[in-house]
Amino acid sequence: MSTVRFEGIARHFGPVRALLPTDLDIPQGEFLTLLGPSGSGKTTLLNICAGYLEPSAGRLIVDGRDVTAAPPRLRNMGMVFQNYALFPHMTVAENVAYGLKVRNVPRAELSRRVDEALRLVRLEGYGGRAIRQLSGGQQQRVALARAMVIEPAILLMDEPLGALDRQLRKEVQLEIRRLHLARPRTSIYVTHDQEEALVMSDRIAVMRGGRIVQIGSGADLYERPVDTFVARFLGESNLIEGRVEAIADGRARLAVPGLSAPIEGRAAAGLAVGAVASALIRPEAIRAAAGGIEAGVIERVYLGEIVALRLRLDGGHEVWSRRFAGEVPAGDRIAIGWDAGAVSILPPAEAV
Amino acid sequence: MSGAGGTSKGAAAALMAPALLVVAIVFLAPLVRLFAMSFEAKAGPMATYLEVLGDPIYRHVFVNTFVVSATVTVVAIAIAYPTAFALTRIGPAWRTLLFACVLFPLWISVLVRTFSWMLLLERNGPINRALVGSGLIDQPLSLLFNRTGVLIGMVQVLLPYAVLPIYAAVLRIDPALIRASEGLGASRLRTFLSVLLPLSMRGVATAATFVFLLALGFFITPALLGGPASMTLSMLIDSLVNERLDWPLAAAASMVLMVAALIVVGLAGRFVSVRAIAEAHR
Structure with a gap:
């Protein structure tokens, strides 16, 4: 669990300004949603946080430490992707264990933590399955388990429900909320779906044209919007x-x-x-x-x-x-x- | 029209008819004839096969053919993998240039390329002159009319067939998997070994099958760059037909080569589907 601070973080792609200089403070354990239409800069902000994208300007501070130049592997962040990005040649358990193996976690502890993570996302007994045998909703739950098992400082989610149909969306949405309430963890969630944002977030940052237009609780935004x-x-x-x-x-x-x-x-x-x-x-x-x-x-x-x-x-x-x-x-x-x-x-x- | 299915099947058959006809006349019919011929030796129906498989000289040719093909395959894959990988990692301008370098040799006749290698590899050719001149070696290397020459020439000729399937396989790997791996704490090497390499193995298997099969039956390059000691099966068949005029024996040797190729295809089929080979060449 960590605090995150964006200080004047900006990013342009050639002449296109994807993200205008942005300041944002996320306190420990907060579930923050970046909400906006496509092209609003929300995924850019998330990728800068994960280290997949370098900012053109600004600093990223996690727990008081400047990580702007740190590569993704040293940031200890758990990322959940829209298309799951599970390793297709590994079983469910091998996928979840990947981050622990990389960290040289001893075998007994590794298998205990993998089992626990699978139990948390209610996929007990699925460890030996191949990824392609799972439904979309189950795959995204494996991805969640894989991201959470490494005890990340921050959990990052990039439209994780985007590829699911409506019924599964509801199911996984409640799953993510349940996991967060059981164990609050600093989380940044990207979506263009207002309902997802309202259901899950402590705070929502509405983005448009590369900047945060308004940030606040769901009630703040609904009852006191700053503009049309x-x-x-x-x-x-x-x-x-x-x-x-x-x-x-x-x-x-x-x-x-x-x-x-x-x-x-x-x-x-x-x-x-x-x-x-x-x-x-x-x-x-x-x-x-x-x-x-x-x-x-x-x-x-x-x-x-x-x-x-x-x-x-x-x-x-x-x-x-x-x-x-x-x-x-x-x-x-x-x-x-x-x-x-x-x-x-x-x-x-x-x-x- | 009675039914769309029937019509489209009929149309498909009509569209394929010219190709099927050509294959039947110029490939299947001679193959059947060759098969029959292999049993027509004066010494008895199975005599040819006993001679081809039993004679130590012919056995030596078989072994040499397989060793050459396997070596060419290994070397070609070893060169092709990093090349294919680089192709997926560089900018569009460099990629176009590198692709041209990979594909350009395919547009030049194998004969021309092989003669070029003869000029390059000869005792007083530019390669030996450069090596001696730079002081790396005292005596010119014998690079021509032996296995070394055959390997160099065949690897160069067959390299594109190794690069393309591997490139297609690496290209199909979702870039998000690399991000996921790095995000989970893996180094670049770890990501390569645990994610990219296993996921590109199908491409490698396809490439290896391709190169090995083509190498098994290769004729021009080993015939021109190789010597008597490095005779391959295709050279043997050629000499049986053109020098000994022993058609039944040549037919039997051809059948053995074909069976060997079919076995390779069958074994490869366990790892690579025919569809994967087709996909790799889209």
Whole structure:
């Protein structure tokens, strides 16, 4: 278990700036997720941490030691790859034992630790199997065991669920979470899947265009996104564009063309009076309210316990509302409202 | 159309017909004729085989052929492996250049290459002059008309057949495996020995099979660069046909060579599938 500190770490490939100078501190035992679309720099950051990629600038400090120039084999990090990267010519047990053999761990201890690692990922008795005999989910669990058995300072995971189908994804996702809770270990997890990020992470760093846009707990990011990009990337969102009318005491008022009353909400940083901004209203905050804004129901989507409604406000804006099935009124027209406390006024995402 | 399967099978047969016809007329028919001929000696049907397999001189030729082929295979693989490995590790410009160096000899006739070696290897040729001139040796080495000359020439001619399958095998190894190995703490040497080498062994087996089979039946190079003491089976067959005019004996020797080749293919088949050989040459 270790602390990790990125100090001004940057990387460019020729003229392409894959990662802008980035500072990031990860405390001991934290599960941090780098979340972002492809090309956002998240895998670059991970590969720099593992030592597979040299940074163009900056320093990487692990437990107070500068490891920027250390080769991967001296960093003691456990890496889990998207395509598993298991050695196809070795059995399950040989794969898991590889890192221990390299470290010259005595035979008895080695076999005890391999057995324990396989038990942890619930693959007891699979040690003698060939890799190709395993399902994708089992293979990724072997990869997890192989990475964890060396007691790595940091566990690195590069979209480990990316190659699995939906059902297995859920299964391995919960497996990783269970393993982390049983034995917290400093972990960096890369994904573009917001659900994975929310389920597993202590903190999430949302990345875009080679930099970290926002970092915080899942609740921070969902309830207090810094801009429209983060709002769109985490959860469902209704974003209504307008101009900032007034900012005071951490609240802002947004004038929206076509709406008779301005929308009020929490003011994010970076707003200016008169500038373009968007009001974020999460679908679950929109409810029927007598005397509210008149809206026509365009579409009803039944999702089991939830019903999603696509509404066209009389001003012409379209929004989604998600309510429990019992709360949804019948009819083609309803009056809607929302709590001002559930609204955020956000600046537009920076151009990339 | 009655069925897509039937139609495509019919079409496939039609497409392959010219090739099958050629193979049947110019290969299978003579082979059958040769097989029959090998039993047509005046001394009795099995006399040829008894002579080919029993005569110590012919046995010497068999042994020499196998020793030469095996040595060529080992040397060619030893040179080809690092070359193929380097090909997967260098930049595109260097790779193109190195590939050209590997493949260029294939575009030149074996005869031309073999005559070139005769010029290079002769007693007063550039290689001996350079060696004597540099003071490394006092007397010129005899590099021609003996086994040394045959080995040098055959290795050079057959090297591309060793490089290509190994290159294809190394190229197929997922680079993430190397990262995984290094990330788990392995040195470069350890990664090579534990991961890259075992995973490229199929390519090595394919290459070895190829080179060995081609070497077994090689004629021009051993005939021109070798001497009487380093006679190979193909040279023997040639002299049986052209000098002794003993067709049945030549046919029997050919059959023995073919059976030996088939045994090698059969043994190799345990390690290398025919498909792997085809893949290596895509």
